[in-house]
Amino acid sequence: MNMSEIKIFSPASVANVSCGFDVLGFCLELVGDEMIIRKTKSQGVKITKIEGQKLPLDIKKNVAGIAAEALVNAYPSKEGFEIEIYKKIQAGSGIGSSAASAAGAVFGINELLGKPFTAHELIGFAMEGEGLASGSSHADNVSPILLGGITLVRSIKPVDVIKLPCPKELTAVILHPKIELKTFHAREIIKKNVSLEKAIQQWGNLGAFISALFNEDYELMSRSLKDEIVEPVRSLLIPEFKLLKKASINAGALGFGISGSGPSVFALTKGKDIANKVSQAIVEVFSPIGIDFEIHISTINNQGIEIIPN
């Protein structure tokens, strides 16, 4: 079949998962953007429509456009592509809004071209789009969107990403406080140097968390979901972070941390029942503050980005 148009669902994702700052991410269900990508007779990439969010149509200023161009430049074709984006993930929410657009664009174009690139290869193109959003290229959101499940970015130059096992009961609770917190601000407050002692704790915890994913050892996941490096600083930007974390852990969460660079926060739980309790506990803490918010419960999306049949 020679497809001329494709409709996709590009899901939200959580990066900077506690001990896995800049390397560990996972993909969510339900919450995600929809995109339509269409072959055109004239070469080049165009963004023809964006709904749900005010974002530039100029492909040089839009993460989806930059990512799409990176792919098209690496695989010249006589045809061009036009992209429609139906944003459901709010920009600046910390659950991979720009990554979803970037990953969606390259995924869709790759499908229409007959899949010249593997999902792993698409990460590099999507990263170029991500670079616009965060000020530096990173792959910890686009990787779980493109590969599904939980991913580890070993290296970005060259791109080397490992898909990790995804225990079936692992469930995420996401709180999105509706405050603005642009990624590059959140990046700036991180110290450029860290103590070796804390770095060692961090890599001990990350190693243990990965081992726990392989062994489905929820107790060990809980002991290792820690971040002594970035969270102590960045959490100061998030209203009532400490209380939210305490309430989540008390309600049975395995761990609690900042999603991406915030303001969204996540809890991980074993199973949906505990996720519901954690969600209630979070709402109880956050509601009285008076800041508008959204809350989602989601199992880990082990498939990642997908085609919506016509």
Next chain:
Amino acid sequence: MNMSEIKIFSPASVANVSCGFDVLGFCLELVGDEMIIRKTKSQGVKITKIEGQKLPLDIKKNVAGIAAEALVNAYPSKEGFEIEIYKKIQAGSGIGSSAASAAGAVFGINELLGKPFTAHELIGFAMEGEGLASGSSHADNVSPILLGGITLVRSIKPVDVIKLPCPKELTAVILHPKIELKTFHAREIIKKNVSLEKAIQQWGNLGAFISALFNEDYELMSRSLKDEIVEPVRSLLIPEFKLLKKASINAGALGFGISGSGPSVFALTKGKDIANKVSQAIVEVFSPIGIDFEIHISTINNQGIEIIPN
């Protein structure tokens, strides 16, 4: 059976395995100390004999004595214990000489007491002995000796150590250059702060290496056996480190690094044939220097410390 005497083999080990500085260690075959531990009617711990090395018999000044006392204080008994140590692992060699003595002492006494403690619990006592040797407590040598195989130290306070999978073909080549390099000197030259960027690389690599152990992915082991934090500094103390590393990698090694805090270095290979080639390559580089050395080839010892039958 009420044992009154036990003879054990306490093997050498490699700690600070590249990306796993201070957390990752593995246990060797063949090279190791022998120890005899005997119940006595009078309480307390005595070291009655040390052969093969000049080390203090005073239990307050001997890692085996300190470790043994830590255990005995935690589990008071009417009997006492005397220890004979037949050192085969040279002190200061970087392959866990003090750890073997400390682990051996607590393992042996625990057996004679009827195993009141698990192997995991023994790590804490053995660490106290290790504290004397290195100036700070660490568990990355005693853990693989006591648990066998490859271990990850997630935390030392409290002790939380994970035994990782041990791919059967994984083989180590150990070069011990006979130069003196006391552990606390090697520790002093490490910087107390590291760049966040390099720390992220390190934890990405460690995560990938652990994933590779689970999946027996030797290619990924090779890509992730890196250390941009400690090795660049410490390797300056080891004659011809760069050449040795290059020759080993060219001969097929998956990775090459400093064992413990040196001066020993290790290569890891897939299988014994490559290990033999790597060993030859190392000897070719090191022989002309004129420094005395020993070289060992060893598969990973997945059992760890063991009882020698009478």
